[in-house]
Amino acid sequence: MPEALHTRFTQFLLESEALKFGSFTLKSGRQSPYFINAGAFDDGAKIATLGEFYAEKIQHEIAEGRLDSRIDTVFGPAYKGIPLAVSTSIALQNRYHATVGYTFDRKERKDHGDGGIMVGKPLQDGMNVLLVDDVMTAGTAVREVVPKLKSVADVNIIGLVLSVDRMEKTKDSDLSAVQAVENEFGFPVFAIANVREIFAAGKQLFGEDGAPYVTDQIAVAAQTYLAQYGA
Ligand SMILES: O=P(O)(O)OC[C@H]1O[C@H](OP(=O)(O)OP(=O)(O)O)[C@H](O)[C@@H]1O
Ligand SMILES: O=C(O)c1cc(=O)[nH]c(=O)[nH]1
Known part of the structure; x- marks a missing residue:
């Protein structure tokens, strides 16, 4: 039987060094013992593989009836969403013969040339x-x-399709941020892997030195963090 998508993705995250362990300050101000750095997918092979993971997840959710198959454009928020949107639309084309656009935003409005705040497939009603x-x-x-x-x-x-659902509580409720966003906006949120799947798989995966990527010390730090912030 082929490995589950989240297990293959965890291996890819670890081998690409996109999953780091240490101490990281998040945008929310939380201090996390692990961090997903999508900037580590920094060459053609890695970004192409990443796009294929997104395309596989999208096709799976469409096949399960949870996601509309009619996609006009894939939108990735600047900055790290930009290569995601581009690589996903390429993978949908190459793997599944689905021609979809890609669009991303500018963090600052451009007043000359093509102008505006969006780049790529123009958004229309x-x-x-x-x-x-x-x-x-x-x-x-x-x-x-x-x-x-x-x-x-x-x-x-x-x-919305994510690489990783960190499964964290919102500040003002026990709902996860993913659940809160689904309730607020009414669209489904999917993740190729969630943080608990990643830590479970990571314990069974070994680096070139033969040691597990997720040591007992890392697992305990992650558990402690999730006991405080996990949903
Ligand atoms: O759920 P949140 O608490 O918003 O945190 C996650 C977001 O934070 C990071 O982006 P960031 O805004 O730092 O921008 P970047 O893509 O330019 O790194 C990350 O790429 C996510 O988009
Ligand atoms: O919450 C964040 O700011 C954050 C977490 C993470 O794992 N990766 C990232 O790029 N941002």
């Missing part, structure tokens, strides 16, 4: 837009980008 992003912690990035999209056109956001 009624378009089906699939969001992609790397991780969700508190959901701030999504809450910022949805109104930005809606300010350009009355698009239909059909879902």
Whole structure:
């Protein structure tokens, strides 16, 4: 039987050194013992593979009836969402013969040339837009980008696909940020892997030195963090 998607993805994260262990300050201000750095997918092979993971997840959710198959464009929020949107649309084309656009935003409006705040497939009323992003912690990035999209056109956001759901509580409830975003905006959120799957798989995966990527010390630090912030 082929390995589960989340196990293969965990291996890819670890081999690419996109999953780091140490002490990291998050956008939310939380101090985390692990960090997913999508900037580590820094060559053609890695970004192509990443796009294939997204395309596989998208096709799976479509096949399961949880995601609309009519996707006009894949939208990735700047900055780290940009290569995600591009590589996902390439992988959907190459793997599944599905031609979809890609679009991303500028963090600052451009007043000359093509101008505006969006790049790529132009957003138009009624378009089906699939969001992609790397991780969700508190959901701030999504809450910022949805109104930005809606300010350009009355698009239909059909879902969000993440690399990793960090499974963290929102500040003011016990809901996870993913659940809160689903309730708030009414679209489904999918993740190629969640943090608990990653730590379970990581204990069974070994680096070139023969040691497990997730040592007991790392696992305890992650458990302690999730006991405080996990949903
Ligand atoms: O769920 P949240 O609490 O919003 O945290 C996750 C977001 O934070 C990071 O982006 P960031 O805004 O740092 O921008 P970047 O893509 O330019 O690194 C990350 O890429 C996610 O988009
Ligand atoms: O919450 C964040 O800021 C964050 C967490 C993470 O694992 N990776 C990332 O790029 N940002």
